[in-house]
Amino acid sequence: MPSRIRILSEALANRIAAGEVVEGPHSVVKELVENAIDAGADVISIDIKGAGSDLIRVADNGVGMNSDDALAAFDRFATSKILSENDLETIDTLGFRGEALPSIASVSRVRLVTCEPGSSEGSEVTLLGGTVKDVRPAGRAHGTTMEISSLFFNTPARRKFLKSDRVELRKILDSVTEYAILYPHIRLELAVDGKSVLTLLPAPGILERTLEVLGSARAGEVFPVLHADGPYTVDGLIGKPSIARTRGAFQLLAINGRPVKSRLLSAAVRTGYGELLPRNRHPIFALVISVDGRFVDANVHPTKREVRFSEERRVFALVENAVRNTLMEHDVAPTLTVSADCAPSGSGDRSGATNHAPSGAGSYESRKGSGEIPGTHLPLRTGELSFPSTVRERTRALEDGSDIRQPGQLTSLETGEQAKFWQLHRTYIFVQTREGVLIVDQHAAHERVIYEQARRRLSGTVETGPSQQLLFPIAVELSPAELESFKNADSLLTRLGFSVRSMSGRTVLLEAVPGAFPKLAHDRILHDLLAEMPSGKPADRDIIESIATTMACKTAIKAGDALAQEEMRALLDQLFATELPYSCPHGRPTFMRMTLDELHKRFGRT
DSSP: OOOOOOOOOHHHHHHHHHHHHOSSHHHHHHHHHHHHHHTTOSEEEEEEEGGGTSEEEEEEOSOOOOHHHHHHTTSTTOOSSOSSGGGGGGOOSSOOSSOHHHHHHTTSEEEEEEEOTTOSOEEEEEEETTEEEEEEEEOOOSEEEEEEESTTTTOHHHHHTOOOHHHHHHHHHHHHHHHHHHOTTSEEEEEETTEEEEEEOOOSSHHHHHHHHHOGGGGGGEEEEEEEETTEEEEEEEEOGGGOBSSOOOEEEEETTEEOOOHHHHHHHHHHHGGGSOTTOBOOEEEEEEOOGGGEEOTTSTTOOOOEESOHHHHHHHHHHHHHHHHHHTTOSOOOOOSGGGSOBOSOOTTSOOOSSOSSOOOOOOOBTOOOOTTOOSSOOTTTTSOOOOBOOOOEEOTTSOEEOSSGGGTOOTTSOOOOEEEETTTEEEEEOSSEEEEEEHHHHHHHHHHHHHHHHHHTSSOOOOEEEEEEEEEEEOOHHHHHHHHHHHHHHHHHTOEEEEOSTTEEEEEEEETTOOSSOHHHHHHHHHHTSOSSSOOHHHHHHHHHHHHHHHHSOOTTOOOOHHHHHHHHHHHTTSSOTTBOTTSOBSEEEEEHHHHHHHTTOO
16 A cells, blocks of 8 residues: 655645744734844834735844855744754744744745845845745845735635734734834834834833833833842833723733743733732733743744743742732822721711711702703712713613602602712712612712713714813824724714824824813823724724723722712712613613612511
8 A cells, every 4th residue: 555644845834834823914024023133133124015915024234144044044944043952941032943934935925135244245035935036146234124025925715814904904013012112222113005103212121112102191100010039030010000901901921022922921910910900901011021941931832922931830929929019119009098088978078077967968859951060070070070961851660670760759758858868988879769778889870871971972873072172282192003093983082072183103182172071181081092992993883882981981980089969969860861770881780779678677677
């Protein structure tokens, strides 16, 4: 019987390897940038056309190659990074497997121009589908230029699986940003279709480079991290819990300068934050773990994104302690303060005195036709934090079938008495009803109000929200990812009441904000709105949902905000005028009821 086992051809082997190494244009950019860094470059220029499918050009001023090395670089397993098996234990370069260039060349058209320092003549090599087509002398300053065009031209099925241009560009931008932060000494430029997208000058360190990428507005919201344990060191930065995001958080983990994905390390960071972060919030961080190569295995996957540690528990504790200690050093963790302010609030006196048994509480009456409280300047003003709304006059049935009359009648005592409000620990509002007591989570309730008002503005079911012109427009520097989100959401932000004008580069000018906007940092709200948006090319409904949810979360009153009687009354008026008053946009309940029968049972009266 003839043998059925055959040795694969070099070309076929490269095609198979390309399936692992070249996931898309962003993978090509990653490999070429890594090669430039390994070559000692301190200036890297990247040009992208057609989202990387048409052209990827990476030029550097590294050591370059002679003509022999330029040809050998496209042979499988050809590398200058390691010589023997022992070198795998002391890898200090980003590349070492010798698979990237031949894999890329096998599915594209390649042009390489390179020259060594001191040489009077360089070399140019062109390949098509992995086959060398031409080798000739070329003029160039020392360094290397790699041009990858017509990616996947000979594997059309792979090309069909690429995402939209916007998604692919976002992946390229994310990859470039990672290396820009990890190697702040490098001048890095990125242009897309001839337009400059990113220009980063050399920076002193990771902190400075990260702020250059994310925007200087984050300067007071991130903390530097430096922690060591034996052969391990963790360096970088973490963000305050207050700037954690529900999605799309900037998170960078690296081992010896190589970006990695590690559930172990991500869990360690999360554990370090402890209870300072809700479960659905994700912190911002950029952390680099430096360790002797003997304690880490980077040769796990062709993409080199996965690593294994010989001392996983020690590494976990290292990162956890680094995060926790940094937060403690900057006094981020809340402290317990016992004072009269913790007592229930009844009178709304902001002088610090607290009325434990409010006898003069105002009646809980429906404000038909107006949801505003004239003349107040407190954290919850119907016209300030939530967009002005009209209280609707209609009844609605609860899910259990019982009637709820709108909106003031819900909590009014139908005995002619006036309803009384109490605020417990500046977090929950208690109000007496005919059946018992209603307990409202003030933050969740206000989130629901703002969320529905914002959705109506964004979807066009009501007129565009009023704008408040800023006396001094604010120049806001967006991160590359935020700039892409801004292009998707510009018109929607206008509906909400923002006026944002594009300036040069990544800078926009914030000229107006939604009318009666809260007294918060306007530029920070814009950063948050853009950072939370889904990446790629999302549908309008997804952008609307993201903006409305983020707006509600960031501008709603918080636990700890003291409210006056009028404010508590207005909040409940607005809550029960919404379509779904039972939960906040995140799904948490906004209120609960306890009947007299339940209370009687608990006290043994029945």
